Amino acid sequence: MEVILLQDVKALGKKGEIVKVSDGYARNFILPKKLGLEATKQNLHELNNQKAAEAKRQKEILEEAQALGKKIGEMTVKMTIKAGEGGKTFGSISSKEIAAALKEQHGMDIDKKKLQLNDAIKNAGSFTVQVKLHPQVTAELTVKVDAV
Numbered sequence: 001m002e003v004i005l006l007q008d009v010k011a012l013g014k015k016g017e018i019v020k021v022s023d024g025y026a027r028n029f030i031l032p033k034k035l036g037l038e039a040t041k042q043n044l045h046e047l048n049n050q051k052a053a054e055a056k057r058q059k060e061i062l063e064e065a066q067a068l069g070k071k072i073g074e075m076t077v078k079m080t081i082k083a084g085e086g087g088k089t090f091g092s093i094s095s096k097e098i099a100a101a102l103k104e105q106h107g108m109d110i111d112k113k114k115l116q117l118n119d120a121i122k123n124a125g126s127f128t129v130q131v132k133l134h135p136q137v138t139a140e141l142t143v144k145v146d147a148v
Contacts, residue, residue, distance in 0.1 A: 001026045002039035004047055009035050016047065062134055069139035072108070072131055076142045077101050081124060083147035092120035098129060098143055121145055 001023045005013050009030070013019045018039055021030065030036040037043045079101050082090045095115040103109050116130040116138075124147035131139045 003030050003036040004039050004043055005030075005036045007035050016051065018044075018047075062136060065134035065137040069131070069133050069137045072110075072133075072139040072141050075102075075106055075108075076144055077105055078144050078146070080146050080148045081121075083124065087124070087147065089122055089124065089147060092122045093143075093145060094120045095129075098141075102141070115141075 002018055002020050003026050005015055005017050005019060008014050012021070019036075026036070026038070031038070077098060079093055079097070081093060084090060095112045095117045098115055098117070099110055099112040110131065114132050116132055121127055121143065124145050127143045127145065129141045129143055131141050133139060
């Protein structure tokens with residue numbers, strides 16, 4: 001019997017897959033626990049419609065992320081860091097502070113976890129910060145740090 005899985009089933013398959021299982025396994029385990037549906041023409045048609053709608057939605061999300069990435073690539077965030085004699089700085093600038101400055105200066109609310117900063121910024125100068133907006137889209141934000 002062919003079954004369309006509604007949830008991930010260990011050692012069988014992932015959600016949305018069509019798998020072939022024995023009749024008893026399907027009748028006694030998969031169907032009663034609502035882990036899957038019998039693969040009839042109507043159910044297969046619904047599955048194809050759901051996959052098409054999901055693909056369309058994912059494409060829209062990707063396009064939005066690409067547009068946002070292009071917008072972020074043109075932005076520059078200006079920040080200051082305290083410095084003493086000889087240019088020695090006090091403290092550092094973290095991704096949380098960059099996200100707050102981005103919201104304040106450009107009105108763009110981006111989660112600090114999306115900012116990929118290897119180490120905190122401890123010097124004055126111009127830095128490029130990677131912003132991971134989507135698994136396929138990464139933008140580069142320029143951060144200019146001035147010593148005060």
